[in-house]
Each structure stands twice: as C-alpha cells, then as structure tokens.
Amino acid sequence: MGAILGVNEDSHPPVLILFTCLLAGLVVAGLAGALWPKAGRGVACVCLLAALGFVAIALFGLLRAPSAMVLPIGPPGQALSLVLDPLAAWFLLILGLSAAAASLYALADAAHAAPRVVAGFPLFVAGMALSLLAGDGVTLLLGFEAMSLASWVLVGYGHADAANRQAARLYLCFALLSGLCLAAALALWAASAGGIGLDVLRAAPPDGWRAAVILALVLAGAGSKAGLVPLHGWLPLAHPAAPGHVSALMSSAMVKVAIYVMARLLLDCAGPAQPLWWGVPLLALGAASAVLGALRAALEEDTKVILACSTIENVGLIVAALGLAAIFRAADLGALAALATGAALLHALAHSVFKAGLFLAAAAVLTGAGSRRLDSLGGLIHAMPATAACAGVLAAAAAALPPLSGFAGEWLLVQSLLAGWRIGPLPMQVGLAAAVALVGLAAALAAAAMVRLYGLVFLGRPRGPRSAAAREAPPLARAALIGCAGLTVLIGLAPGPLLRLAEEAVRTAVRQNIADQAQLFLLAPGGGATAYAAPLLALLLAAGIAALYLGMRRYSPAEPVLGPAWGCGFLPAPPELPFGDPLAQPSAAGFGQPLRRMLGSSVLGAREVVTMPEPGDPAPARLEAGFADPVFAGLLAPLAALRDWLADRAERLRDMSLRRCLSLSFGTLVALLALLAWLET
Amino acid sequence: MGFGHIPFDVSHALAGGMLLMSFVLLYQRRVPGLIAALATQGGLLGLAALWQGWAQGAAGLYLTGLIALVAKAVLIPWALSTLVRRLGMHGSVQTALGIGPSMIAGVGLAALALVVALPVAAGGSALAQEDLAVALSVVLLGMLVMIARRNAIGQVVGLMSMENGLILAAVGVQGLPLLIELSTAALLLVLALVAGVFLTGIRERFDSLDVAFLEDHRGERR
Secondary structure (H helix, E strand, C coil): CHHHHCCCCCCCCHHHHHHHHHHHHHHHHHHHHHHCHHHHHHHHHHHHHHHHHHHHHHHHHHHCCCEEEECCCCCCCCCCEEEECHHHHHHHHHHHHHHHHHHHHHHHCHHHCCHHHHHHHHHHHHHHHHHHCECEHHHHHHHHHHHHHHHHHHHHHHCCCHHHHHHHHHHHHHHHHHHHHHHHHHHHHHHHHCCCEHHHHHHCCCCHHHHHHHHHHHHHHHHHHHCCCCCCCCHHHHHHHCCHHHHHHHHHHHHHHHHHHHHHHHHHHCCCCCCHHHHHHHHHHHHHHHHHHHHHHHHCCEHHHHHHHHHHHHHHHHHHHHHHHHHHHHCCCHHHHHHHHHHHHHHHHHHHHHHHHHHHHHHHHHHHHCCCEHHHCCCHHHHCHHHHHHHHHHHHHHCCCCCCHHHHHHHHHHHHHHCCCCCCCHHHHHHHHHHHHHHHHHHHHHHHHHHHHHHHHHCCCCCCHHHHCCCCCCHHHHHHHHHHHHHHHHHHHCHHHHHHHCHHHHHHHHCCCCHHHECCCCECHHHHCCCECHHHHHHHHHHHHHHHHHHHHHHCCCCCCCCCCCCCCCCCCCCCCCCCCHHHCCCHHHHHHHHHHHHHHHHCCCEEEEECCCCCCCCCCEEEEECCCHHHHHHHHHHHHHHHHHHHHHHHHCCCCHHHHHHHHHHHHHHHHHHHHHHHC | CCCCCHHHHHHHHHHHHHHHHHHHHHHCCEHHHHHHHHHHHHHHHHHHHHHHHHHHCCHHHHHHHHHHHHHHHHHHHHHHHHHHHHHCCCCECCECCCHHHHHHHHHHHHHHHHHHHHHHCCCCCHHHHHHHHHHHHHHHHHHHHHHHECEHHHHHHHHHHHHHHHHHHHHHCCCCCHHHHHHHHHHHHHHHHHHHHHHHHHHHHHCCCEHHHHHHHCCCCC
C-alpha cells in the first residue's frame, strides 16, 4: 500500500510496527487484567507506556512523511491497513496525552480497581488508537466499535446502581446507532468509489444525493459519539457513570476520535469540491451544542455532569470550526479555511488536556471528599491544596481565560467567524453572524459554569463534615493533575509553535497552509489586523499581579489576619451545625438561578412552581424549580414509545401457529425472490 | 452443452423428474403415497448425483449419489413407513390448502424460481442454469408442502424434499467440496432422527399427528 500511496517506499515502516506492538501489548494487558484482577498496577503501567509511545509516534508522524502498512489480518479480500499521516498523528497526540494522564491516575488507585475496569481500560485505549490510524473503512469501524464496546463495559462498572445501568443501556443504544450510521456511510461511499481504503475514498469524493446522504450519516454516526445536539442525551449520563480516569479519557479522547472521523471523512476524504452548504450543518449543530452544553453546565449540580456538559460545549465549538473550514474552503478562501481548521485542532488538543485534568480532579474530590454533589462539597482548597491549585488552572483554561490553553483556540474560531460575514447568500451571512453570537454566548456561559463549579467545590466553607475532613489526593494522582495543569499552561503559552506543529495536519484536512498565520510568539490571523501574543500577555499579567502583590506588601504593612467567615447576615449557626448553617451559603441551584430564569425557560424548559399553603395551614410554602433537557422529551421519549409499540407488535408474532410461522418465513422468501427477479429485469 | 447432448438431456430429465415428484408430493393425500413419492425423489436425486459425477468426472459425487440412494431412497422412507405403520397413520392427510390452489401456487413458484435463477447463473453453463432453477423450485415446493399439510408427517416429508432440492443444487455446481456434502448428509440424518422422536412424542401425548394440537400447549402465552 505504501507504493500505491506514494508516501513511503518502506512497506513495513518501523514506526507502524512499533504502533502494532503497542496495540498488541494493550490487548494482552486487557486480557491479563481480565484473568488476574490483581494485575491492576501492571496493566496501568502498560497503558502509561503505550500512551507515551503514542505521543512519540504522533510527534514522529507530525514531523516526518506519512507512512502506511498493510496488516496480515483482516476479513477476506480486505486486509486491514494502517496509515500514519499528520491529521491522524495530531489526534494520536491528543489520545496519547490524555491516556497518559488517565493511566497515571489509574496507577494511583490500581489496588481498588474493579476487574472489569482493569480489563476494559487498555482495550478502550487500543480501540481508539486503532480507529485513529486506520487506513481503510473496515479498520476504522473495527477500532470504533472496539472503543464503543470497551467503554460500554467501563460505563457499566457501577451496575449495582439502577441509574448507572440505565446510563450504560442508553450509551449502548447510541453506540450501536453510531456504528450503524458510520457503516452505512462507508458502505455507500465505498460502493461508488470501488474500494474501502481511505485513499480510494479520497480519490472518489461523493456528489449529488449520495453526498447529502453520506453527510447526514457521518454526522449522525460520529455526532452521536461526539455528543452533538440532538444526539447528546447519553453523554451527561454515561460519562459520569464511568470511573474517574475513564470519564477523563472518554471526555477528552473518545469524543475527539469521533471528531477525527468527521474531519477525516467530511473534510479530507470528501475533498475540496464540495458545495457551500457542506459545512452548514456542522456549523449549525456545533453552535447549538456549544450553547446547550454550556447552559446545562451552568445549571447542573453534579461535578462530573457539569464537566460532561462542558464537553458537549467544547465539542460544539470544535465541530463549528470544522464546519466553518468547510464553508471557507467551498468559498475558495484558503487561508481562512486553514485558520478555522487550525482553531479546531488547537482547541481539540487544549480541551483534551484541561478536560482530562478536570475529570481527574473531580475523581480526586470524589475519593477525598466523598461526593460529586456540589451541595455537599465546599472549602476543599484548605484540605486539598494541590488539587485545588491544579483545578483552578484547569478551570480557568476551560473558562477560556488568556493566557491559558482554552483561549487560543476559541479566539481563533471567533476571528475566523468574524472574517466570514460576506460569504454566500444573505441567509448564510445571517447564519454566520448568528453563529458568532452563539459562540460568544457559549464561551460566556462556560466561564460562568466554571466559576460556579470551582467556587462551590473549592471555595467557601465546607457544606458537610465529610468535605471538611477531606483528604488530599495520593501522590501519583497529584502528579497526573500537575501534569495536566502544566501542559495546559504550556499549550496556552505556545499556541504559535503548536499551530506550526499542526501545519501538516491542517494541510491534510483542507489542503491549505497555515504557517504564515502562526509565528513563534504571535498568532496573526488574516494578515495581522489583530494578533494574540500569549507569552507577552502572560508577562503583562505576571507583572501586574506582581506589582499588585508588592504594592499591597508595601502600603499595607500589617500581617493578614484570619477571622470568622461572615454569615451573610444570618444568625450564628446552632452548635449542632459546627460547619455553619448550610442555608448561609449559596447552593448550586441558587447559584444557577439567574441563568435558569434568563435562558433556561426557553431552551431547557426550566420551571419554577411556588406552592403556597392555604391561609391557616401550618405547612411550609414550597418552591420547586428544575429543568429538563428537551432531547429527552422530544427525541428519546418518542423513540422509546416507538420501541414499545414495535415490541408489542413483535410479541404478537409469537402467538402464531406453527403453520403461520412457516408461512411467514415462506412469504418473506418468496417476496425477496420476487424482488430479486424484479431487480434483475 | 445444450439440448441434444446426452449429458445435458439425462441430467435435465432427472432434475425434471424430481420437480415432478415435488408436484406429486403437493397433491398426494395419502401418507404411504407421500412416502413413496419422497423415496422416488430421493432415488432420482441419487441417480442425478451419479450422473453428474460421471459427466463432471468428479469422484466425490459418486459417494454423494450412493449416500442419496441408500439413505434417501431406501432407509429414510423405510423408517418413515415403519413409523407410520406403528403409529397407525394409514388414513388420508388433512390438507390445509386445497389441491387446486396448492397446484396453482406450485406452478407460480416454479415460474418464479425460473425467472430468478436463470439470470443469476447466466455466467455458468446451460446445465448449471437449468439445474439451479429446478433445484430452487424443488426447495420452494418443499416449503409449500410443509405449509399445506396439517399433519406432522407431511411437514417432515416437505422438509426432506427441501433438503433434496438443496443437494440437487449442490451437485449441479462443479467443484463443491465433499466435506460440505457429507456434513449435509449428516445433518439430514439428524433431522430424520429428531423428526422421528418428535412424531412419536406428539403421537403418544395427543393421540394424533395434527400439529394444531400443539398450539394449546405453548409456553408463555399471554
């Protein structure tokens, strides 16, 4: 295959042989974990080594020419093949970094890991890596399905709880839907292209009705895995149900695999000859996901659910950037297409690092303070200082504060959106303007969500004895957190060099060059009318903070004094509440109330019901407030009703007599033969 | 190879004979007659396999033919008639579908099989095409026999006839591995065994072979 692609004459490139060995090692580790549950530590070590190996392979792939290899296994007539090109290498880098952090965290509590988690985790990593480096559709589907099934096992680890069982079931349904849609899209494409290899597909881009169907199927298939609205219903349930480090990997790497599939099929393989509307569904769904995810993140009351909703938001931003790149490319604006793609890739990397770190911090909080509910946490900055510091950096990145990693990608996205206001007919111009507003709204909501999350978990006073007696995370877990926070700072300080590193990946996706817009210390999109110099900004901020600190020391010579916390005007707490009256601190619902009242009623169907007792009735007045994601009532409930109706119909078949059963199959056979005869004529 | 060539004509005649026997199965009301027609069909199948073995020069097909002759023309009919005699089932078979309609349906199925099979096998020889069409008709007619009978014996006979059609299709194709034919033959023996046990069982329990009696005794009725 190497000769066919013309990329690397060596038919067995060492880098891909190393990759195959790493995959085999992960599979063996998974089997070993299934056989010996005590091997958790060793399995986590293998995962860590494999993840570091993936990082090395990814850097090699980003800096060197693409290489390809045909594996000696596969279905008849279609050997599996691997291709390491820059686009795949970029996402492999993302996978490697997040998997390394997650494995390090897994190593920290490997002694208590359930057997199915020990066995499932390496298989999950292997499935993701295989689908990233797939050289043909069959390998892609194989890796994708391995990823889905292994993560389903991991999501179902807390199966004693009915809610987790339901989450795992919903997750499996969506995974099956996504696999079916992708298989259908690839089959349709391969039928017209005459082969399933990615190079064959690239040589025969779809057109006409076929293109529309493939776009819809890939969007449904990869979008349901990435958590795009309206197929996101499973994500806030399933990601929190998995163990901490698996949630981190699912939110940081698995959704990126789905995004990779979108970028690979819809941008790279579908080619530059697609019409202007090709990117519109991506942009629209991405913007909607961003707003809905951020709004839910600002309203939810469970740390991991908040983080999962924030994942929906970031996936939305990345997909919107990809859609924008497709629109720019169709409008023949090459530099802007490269810019939007660069924004997507950069934000994918940044999000994977800070989201992995935040999920690990949430897991550390769950272990140390025993809860995921915001209303029973609080004040953890005293008990868990290292975790709190790392989570602060990571949450600031998730809130897109400069000069941290979340800012650069979103800034590039907004810059490219602002540059696109003259493209196409009037409806598209209006749509692009609306997308700017939606992306800005999403970024603001995400910042609010992160402030609320960090404030309620780490600041203030403990809301219960368990969080007052919290324990700091073990050293290895702290190392994982510190690693993520450090990488976040690094990525934030060096967006320019990272974009240079992603240059070939951008070229693979949209065949455009981004190098002249990314300099060492400066991002200068669109010819330098605006620019973002992260290191300079960091220096200014550091100088400002240092000046503030020194000034305070200089002009306020008295030592700081710790006093009792102000009770917000409430009476002093009774002695049976040594940690203060819980009513004297804002609750999670109270913190989210303004947003719920402003935006929730229209988007999330938020409601508030005040029940006043009759005059003379001593019962208390009640205020009931809440919200529900419209996808449950609008999409999942009708689907469940349809399923029940179909099951009811199918149930009637069982009561048929023997002859009727025979007649049914006979009738089906005759009908199929008649169809065949009709097709042949 | 086409009309006028001895190998083609003989195999065509044998396959046609099998199709004829399928129609006989479709209208035959009496149980001994059914078994006799099945035996004749099995014998014709054996002859067809032997003839194909000679025409294709494939030694494996001789074995298939011998197995068919011994098992399908002699052993299975003999076992079935012994069973019927022991169960006292000499009476007529109640058909669920009248003779006229079932014959019309049979002719329609044979036509459908021809329409489907001839273009599918267009690449092969004329012999393979005709063989496939006839074999598909035999399979479809066997299924129709299973549906058209209320009696368990009738359904067993229909199943055996379907299987004859499958073997006919298999021997018409050149280069079928012997292993597949042997395993099919083994499958048939198992089928016959199960059918015998089943018949004896329902006869003992319900004192009849009408499968309608079974329907009151299915589990998990709502």
